[in-house]
Amino acid sequence: MSTVNNTLVIKGAKPYGEDPVDIEVTDGVITAIGPDLTGDETVDATGLVALPGFVDLHTHLREPGREDTETIETGSRAAAIGGYTAVFAMANTDPVADNSVVVEHVWRRGREVGLVDVHPVGAVTVGLKGQQLAELGTMARSAARVRLFSDDGLCVADPLVMRRALEYTKALDAVIAQHAEEPRLTVGAQAHEGDLAARLGLAGWPSVAEEAIVARDCLLARHVGARLHVCHVSTEGTAEVLRWAKARGTRVSAEVTPHHLLLDDERLSTYDPVNKVNPPLRTAADAKALRQALADGTLDCVATDHAPHAAQDKDCEWSAARPGMLGLQTALSIVVETMVVPGLLDWRGVARVMSERPAEIAGLPDQGRPIEVGEPATLALVDPDARWTVRGADLASIAANTPYEGMELPGAVVATLLRGRITARDGKATA
Numbered sequence: 319m320s321t322v323n324n325t326l327v328i329k330g331a332k333p334y335g336e337d338p339v340d341i342e343v344t345d346g347v348i349t350a351i352g353p354d355l356t357g358d359e360t361v362d363a364t365g366l367v368a369l370p371g372f373v374d375l376h377t378h379l380r381e382p383g384r385e386d387t388e389t390i391e392t393g394s395r396a397a398a399i400g401g402y403t404a405v406f407a408m409a410n411t412d413p414v415a416d417n418s419v420v421v422e423h424v425w426r427r428g429r430e431v432g433l434v435d436v437h438p439v440g441a442v443t444v445g446l447k448g449q450q451l452a453e454l455g456t457m458a459r460s461a462a463r464v465r466l467f468s469d470d471g472l473c474v475a476d477p478l479v480m481r482r483a484l485e486y487t488k489a490l491d492a493v494i495a496q497h498a499e500e501p502r503l504t505v506g507a508q509a510h511e512g513d514l515a516a517r518l519g520l521a522g523w524p525s526v527a528e529e530a531i532v533a534r535d536c537l538l539a540r541h542v543g544a545r546l547h548v549c550h551v552s553t554e555g556t557a558e559v560l561r562w563a564k565a566r567g568t569r570v571s572a573e574v575t576p577h578h579l580l581l582d583d584e585r586l587s588t589y590d591p592v593n594k595v596n597p598p599l600r601t602a603a604d605a606k607a608l609r610q611a612l613a614d615g616t617l618d619c620v621a622t623d624h625a626p627h628a629a630q631d632k633d634c635e636w637s638a639a640r641p642g643m644l645g646l647q648t649a650l651s652i653v654v655e656t657m658v659v660p661g662l663l664d665w666r667g668v669a670r671v672m673s674e675r676p677a678e679i680a681g682l683p684d685q686g687r688p689i690e691v692g693e694p695a696t697l698a699l700v701d702p703d704a705r706w707t708v709r710g711a712d713l714a715s716i717a718a719n720t721p722y723e724g725m726e727l728p729g730a731v732v733a734t735l736l737r738g739r740i741t742a743r744d745g746k747a748t749a
């Protein structure tokens with residue numbers, strides 16, 4: 319008996335913004351690309367740009383521990399609506415994801431929800447305390463097959479611990495993602511150290527606290543021959559250090575957040591803690607340098623640092639507020655606003671920074687793939703001409719801490735497909 323394969327045809331989509339085609343999908347795989355294809359089911363994608371599904375190397379899903387702000391289910395919904403097909407869930411949960419029990423829980427729950435591939439990030443050190451290495455090998459060999467390790471939220475500050483971590487991850491073919499912040503230089507820090515923080519009376523978070531760690535870690539990674547990934551680059555000086563390190567062959571990659579591309583510390587004058595984030599919003603000159611560095615490849619990719627926080631942890635005085643902002647559902651639009659509209663990236667470039675490079679950095683074999691016959695139908699369909707207004711309360715996350723409240727943004731994700739299955743459509747997740 320022959321099996322009947324249902325085919326889905328995406329009509330009139332423009333791969334990477336180029337000429338429109340029909341894309342036939344059978345059993346999760348692209349089986350034909352051409353004109354006038356027909357199938358059992360069709361999706362009208364006239365005028366839409368088809369891109370490989372986005373991969374986020376830096377997401378806080380808050381489960382286990384803070385399910386009042388986000389769960390693997392709600393975060394997966396936000397991700398799918400935002401065009402993501404894979405996310406890396408940071409380890410600073412409660413309990414910390416520093417062992418195989420927690421990482422396997424996150425991985426399994428992600429599979430049950432089934433909207434995006436949820437890959438747990440393992441902690442580098444036990445309890446994120448920066449002292450004793452966590453069981454990296456056990457997490458790597460667990461069902462979750464952890465390949466990205468990070469103490470994000472905190473820096474692996476001790477150079478000997480960082481060296482040992484790099485040695486271990488080199489042997490495991492894994493990557494350390496460093497939250498670069500020299501803690502001795504940021505005691506009590508509340509805002510980017512500069513004129514504005516001085517005027518507002520907020521303790522400064524100097525750029526050098528980030529740059530010194532990135533420089534040190536690039537030297538360590540080169541010495542060990544290991545790979546290093548730098549989280550949420552926020553300063554022009556860090557981009558300069560990365561340019562130097564890459565030029566001399568260091569195996570380093572780096573991400574930038576949408577908020578550091580768009581926003582700057584002028585925002586702080588309202589004292590609204592929705593703008594409090596770690597690393598802090600820097601100067602307009604830093605943001606401009608980061609956009610340039612993303613365009614020229616010094617910065618490899620965009621990662622959201624999606625950080626949901628409860629209202630009581632944000633609607634309070636600045637110093638008591640937790641750092642972080644939502645990002646999954648607004649990332650594409652911010653990249654369009656900061657990179658596509660000014661001509662710094664075309665749609666091929668968007669595919670590179672949102673999907674291909676992050677998939678390569680994390681070693682995902684079936685994400686960030688070209689839109690070609692034989693490849694997985696793991697796609698984001700984007701309306702390049704749409705404009706929409708951000709409302710935190712309407713986002714799929716439980717928390718609502720978006721810095722873009724009320725802003726009208728360009729570009730919208732119309733549908734997301736994960737291995738041929740539609741996971742979000744018209745702003746709603748399908749599960």
Ligand code: DOR
Nearest residue numbers: 470471595596625641642
């Ligand atoms: O703003 C931030 N929020 N930066 C981090 O490094 C951690 C994150 C969080 O967990 O809220």
Ligand code: ZN
Nearest residue numbers: 470471497549
């Ligand atoms: Zn961080």
